[in-house]
Amino acid sequence: MDSEEAPLGYDVFRRTCPSHTVLETLASKWVYLTVCALRRGRMRNGALARKLEGITPKMLTQTLRVLERDGLVRREVFPVIPPRVEYELTELGQNLAGLLSQIRSWAEEHAPDIKDARARALADHHDDMAVLP
């Protein structure tokens, strides 16, 4: 019946399903952007910090640790001074990055549409107000 069921009983709609918790971690702005940023190859911490405009050191580290824990990112430390740490996507991570990049492209492509929709929604809302004399 359902044309797109999970392989083996996995179901994102069920709170207790592992796939649900996976989705929960993916549903994060910084996870999104970090994975996309790493898509083209390994990057140093500082480079990431610069690419991810507005991210704080704390959030960057936190995000990277989550991705590392989930096996999406590999962390490599070079024992030099000053310290040098590089991050790169694992195979699993690259796999995901492809999909996230599509979302990214979609967001960039349809940003105007959504901006318009929001403006219209706002205008309508003002119309409601305008009904009052």
Place this chain on the structure above:
Amino acid sequence: MDSEEAPLGYDVFRRTCPSHTVLETLASKWVYLTVCALRRGRMRNGALARKLEGITPKMLTQTLRVLERDGLVRREVFPVIPPRVEYELTELGQNLAGLLSQIRSWAEEHAPDIKDARARALADHHDDMAVLP
């Protein structure tokens, strides 16, 4: 150079870029699941509430309002008693739903991998502890 740049200067990495705010709203568990749930056709509020296990009435409405505002979901009210309200994806919404469904499938497919990765990370962490006598 960059093989996947935005059509016209849109860039999700820039905080002020409209596409960035779009991504911000997409980066939500409930937005994700709601769009996926509506993928196969229009649904009533109650049906959605049942499908989205664990969602509160408040979050459901809130999520639907955001999606409606952004032009991804259309809301139809039937003036009957008891009330009947249906939601369905707009064309833009369906477009997005295709991509989100891929993420969903990915999450379900690779849930085991990530579960393993997490277990391993946890085990390693315990090893660290074990170093102490």
Place this chain on the structure above:
DNA sequence: CGGCATCCTATGAGATACTG
């Protein structure tokens, strides 16, 4: 049934300063 309006708290996330 659908969905506001409240209230409340757990925590996501920013700013800042410090250390190896």
Place this chain on the structure above:
DNA sequence: CAGTATCTCATAGGATGCCG
């Protein structure tokens, strides 16, 4: 440079209760 440690604040999101 990479990362940690605090402190703080906004708010996402849960629990309830009432209304058309």
